[in-house]
Amino acid sequence: MTHDSHVQGEESLIQEFLAPLAAGYQGAFGLTDDCAAYSPTPGHDVVVKTDPVAAGVHFFADDAPEDIAWKALAVNVSDLAAKAAVPRAYLMALSFPEAPPRDWMRAFAAGLQAAQSKFGMHLIGGDTDRRPGPLTISMTVFGEVPAGRMLRRGTAQPGDQIYVTGTLGSAAIGLALRRRPDMARDWKLSPGEAAAAVQRYLRPEPRLALRTALGHASAAMDVSDGLLKDLGRMAKASSVAAKLSMAMLPLDSFTRKAVNADPGQWSAVVAAGDDYEVLASVPQSRVRDFVAAAQASGTAVSRIGSIGANTSGAGSSVEITGLDGKPAAFDRTGWDHF
Amino acid sequence: MTHDSHVQGEESLIQEFLAPLAAGYQGAFGLTDDCAAYSPTPGHDVVVKTDPVAAGVHFFADDAPEDIAWKALAVNVSDLAAKAAVPRAYLMALSFPEAPPRDWMRAFAAGLQAAQSKFGMHLIGGDTDRRPGPLTISMTVFGEVPAGRMLRRGTAQPGDQIYVTGTLGSAAIGLALRRRPDMARDWKLSPGEAAAAVQRYLRPEPRLALRTALGHASAAMDVSDGLLKDLGRMAKASSVAAKLSMAMLPLDSFTRKAVNADPGQWSAVVAAGDDYEVLASVPQSRVRDFVAAAQASGTAVSRIGSIGANTSGAGSSVEITGLDGKPAAFDRTGWDHF
Numbered sequence: 173m174t175h176d177s178h179v180q181g182e183e184s185l186i187q188e189f190l191a192p193l194a195a196g197y198q199g200a201f202g203l204t205d206d207c208a209a210y211s212p213t214p215g216h217d218v219v220v221k222t223d224p225v226a227a228g229v230h231f232f233a234d235d236a237p238e239d240i241a242w243k244a245l246a247v248n249v250s251d252l253a254a255k256a257a258v259p260r261a262y263l264m265a266l267s268f269p270e271a272p273p274r275d276w277m278r279a280f281a282a283g284l285q286a287a288q289s290k291f292g293m294h295l296i297g298g299d300t301d302r303r304p305g306p307l308t309i310s311m312t313v314f315g316e317v318p319a320g321r322m323l324r325r326g327t328a329q330p331g332d333q334i335y336v337t338g339t340l341g342s343a344a345i346g347l348a349l350r351r352r353p354d355m356a357r358d359w360k361l362s363p364g365e366a367a368a369a370v371q372r373y374l375r376p377e378p379r380l381a382l383r384t385a386l387g388h389a390s391a392a393m394d395v396s397d398g399l400l401k402d403l404g405r406m407a408k409a410s411s412v413a414a415k416l417s418m419a420m421l422p423l424d425s426f427t428r429k430a431v432n433a434d435p436g437q438w439s440a441v442v443a444a445g446d447d448y449e450v451l452a453s454v455p456q457s458r459v460r461d462f463v464a465a466a467q468a469s470g471t472a473v474s475r476i477g478s479i480g481a482n483t484s485g486a487g488s489s490v491e492i493t494g495l496d497g498k499p500a501a502f503d504r505t506g507w508d509h510f
Numbered sequence: 511m512t513h514d515s516h517v518q519g520e521e522s523l524i525q526e527f528l529a530p531l532a533a534g535y536q537g538a539f540g541l542t543d544d545c546a547a548y549s550p551t552p553g554h555d556v557v558v559k560t561d562p563v564a565a566g567v568h569f570f571a572d573d574a575p576e577d578i579a580w581k582a583l584a585v586n587v588s589d590l591a592a593k594a595a596v597p598r599a600y601l602m603a604l605s606f607p608e609a610p611p612r613d614w615m616r617a618f619a620a621g622l623q624a625a626q627s628k629f630g631m632h633l634i635g636g637d638t639d640r641r642p643g644p645l646t647i648s649m650t651v652f653g654e655v656p657a658g659r660m661l662r663r664g665t666a667q668p669g670d671q672i673y674v675t676g677t678l679g680s681a682a683i684g685l686a687l688r689r690r691p692d693m694a695r696d697w698k699l700s701p702g703e704a705a706a707a708v709q710r711y712l713r714p715e716p717r718l719a720l721r722t723a724l725g726h727a728s729a730a731m732d733v734s735d736g737l738l739k740d741l742g743r744m745a746k747a748s749s750v751a752a753k754l755s756m757a758m759l760p761l762d763s764f765t766r767k768a769v770n771a772d773p774g775q776w777s778a779v780v781a782a783g784d785d786y787e788v789l790a791s792v793p794q795s796r797v798r799d800f801v802a803a804a805q806a807s808g809t810a811v812s813r814i815g816s817i818g819a820n821t822s823g824a825g826s827s828v829e830i831t832g833l834d835g836k837p838a839a840f841d842r843t844g845w846d847h848f
Contacts, residue, residue: 199555201662204747206589206731207653209555209660217537217547218556222601222637222650229641251544263560265648299560303567305643310603312560312650315545322547324539393544409542 178271182300189281190264190295197261197294208297210261216316219257223248224265224310232350233307237276239374241283244309247396249291249378250448254394256323256386257315259291264298265310271302291378326409328391328453332479334414335389335462337379337449337471339424340399344444345437346373348430359433365426372424376448385465385473386450388458395447400490400502403451407482407489410453416477416492418442418500442492443502453479516609520638527619528602528633535599535632546635548599554654557595561586562603562648570688571645575614577712579621582647585734587629587716588786592732594661594724595653597629602636603648609640629716664747666729666791670817672752673727673800675717675787675809677762678737682782683775684711686768697771703764710762714786723803723811724788726796733785738828738840741789745820745827748791754815754830756780756838780830781840791817 179185186203194200199209212218225244227233245262252259264284272280288294293313317323346369349355356366379394386392391410395402399416407414421441423431430437452473454462459475466473482489494500517523524541532538537547550556563582565571583600590597602622610618626632631651655661684707686693694704717732724730729748733740737754745752759779761769768775790811792800797813804811820827832838 199660201664205660205663207557207559207593207595207660209655209658210558211555211657212550214552217549219545220548220601220635220650220652221545222560222603222635222648224603224605224637224639224648226605226639226641226643229639255545257545263558263650265560265562267562267564267646297558297560299562301562301564301567303564303644303646305564305646306641308605308641308643308646310560310562310648312558312601314558317547319549320547322537322543322545325543326539 178273179277185277185300189277193281193284193288193295197296200294200296203297208263210296210314213316215319217319217322219252219255219315219317219322220312221248221251222310222312223251224308226308227306229306235374237280238283238286240309241280242287242375244311245284245287245291246376246378247448248311248313249380250376250394250396252313252315253378253380253382254392254450255315255317256383256392257317258383259293259313259315259380261294261296261314263312264295266298266300267308268302269304269307291380323386323389323392325391325393325406328406328410328412328479329455330412330479330481332390332453332455333459333475334403334477334479335452335454335473336395336422336476337382337473339422339427340447340449341427341441341444342369342372342424343376343446343448344440345427345430346370347446348440359430361426361429369426373446376446378448379450379471381469382450382466382471384469385462385471386452388462388465389452389454391453393451395449395451397445398443399447400442400492404490406451406453411482412489413480413482414477414490415480416490418492418495420474420476422474439502516611517615523615523638527615531619531622531626531633535634538632538634541635546601548634548652551654553657555657555660557590557593557653557655557660558650559586559589560648560650561589562646564646565644567644573712575618576621576624578647579618580625580713582649583622583625583629584714584716585786586649586651587718588714588732588734590651590653591716591718591720592730592788593653593655594721594730595655596721597631597651597653597718599632599634599652601650602633604636604638605646606640607642607645629718661724661727661730663729663731663744666744666748666750666817667793668750668817668819670728670791670793671797671813672741672754672815672817673790673792673811674733674760674814675720675811677760677765678785678787679765679779679782680707680710680762681714681784681786682778683765683768684708685784686778697768699764699767707762707764711784714784716786717788717809719807719809720788720804722807723800723809724790726800726803727790727792729791731789733787733789735783736781737785738780738830742828744789744791749820750827751818751820752815752828753818754828756830756833758812758814760812777840
């Protein structure tokens, strides 16, 4: 491999591969300035989020660069979706252990282009550097909501019904298959099912279409660190208790096969990360409108439980009923970095 | 060392050490939500910047945690200062190779508190995780300018005078002394001078007081990757040529001693990073007002050269005259990560 096959210099990396992603946003200044000027829509708050991803932690270094790029942006946009915010722009800081091959960089930029077009955003600035350690992609995303109207996680009310978009555990099953493709045989998955599961891991789809429906929710957040952990956060922040039923959890067909073959895989459904679905707490009086708006947007939603008063004090704020109708317990309650 | 001496869990890290830094900003929601809601001042653009720093690249892992925190925020705020933006808020993503000691985290938070109070900002959100590689701090800063008025780097005009704040090379001399304290003897520095130099490396001071004066500038940027490189960027973006005089460059007394003892240290002055001063291009007709406003703000500024037409085409856009009155050449032209 010749030296020329790798990106030469920070400015060439920015101008050749990244500046096209900034085209069309005036305040990005073609990525030629030190800062970007974000112009907020009058009367709106800017909903902001940063969640860096690193090779070996959030993705595999040998994942396709298009997929890495997509996921890096999508996991952040998933938070905007759960806050009913409209995505507008993002900053990206890239840290490479070594100068990337030009082909890699071209594919990475193509993945970003696909993702930002789908989500309706522009790259407006960022930073690139080289340092030891894994490839790291630090996105900061900007979305907008009418001023003072960001949907919160801590405002769920007793009597609410708990809804979730899409399916749970699919990405965790995909991750397991990404690591050990032979599990597909144990779980009796078709090649198509196995591929679909891996795709769910590689290409999360932020539930942006749910925005109108979320106008009927009292609280919402995305499920990224596992259902039990994230629902626990919502319950704790809201000072309420949540009750779930395993029988009501929405599963893809491949996940259903996996848990049937190995009931231990239920932990992938209730406690593994990477779902990137939206968890919404909906007052009983708004359920009909919420479901109708979700359906109109083409977003599948499932009721998985309900919110009650927190009578247990400092105890667990999430109870889950197993398939046998008895209280279930899981020793993993979601991903914690510490 | 007992296990209890280290931070236990992501939520405790956030609530115990970081949430106090968010107090007073409503849209930070006490760091209890997934996103923050930034409320822009009506009629303003939000000037945004992200520039992550990593142990071993931008600071030493055994630097005092207060200094690491200060620098991580200050290097980003320096960009806001150069764009004449008023700092408002920041996001911070922290990546630790292992759970930090509680004492370290307490001191780090104290350094952030000191910096954000000085700069007039609040922490409004972020992320923490553990991953292999160096400690990394990824700040995203938010400042404000009247809509459409962000000061650019690419708008310098022939006939402008080039000014710089403070002194050049001080942090590079400090870095050299941080690595090899015995250089102080070779350079005949007093212990006080050596300490002052190291302090310039550890605690950059964003030139926020220059904001009013920058109303008289045609272009500005901060000097972070070395004077020649950054002035070259300004000249290239502006399609002009810049002429510098080494005799006019403002030096601290310790830097003067270092270059006198070892003329090779001039490369620290013109090409090393970490100055975090503001480079401003000022039309001749505005020079008097620029200098008066800078003086009124207590910010030292020095004229170091001038802007001319770019007649050389694709050639070098920065010429520097040496102390002997002849063209000088430096083989390092500033820090490039690739």
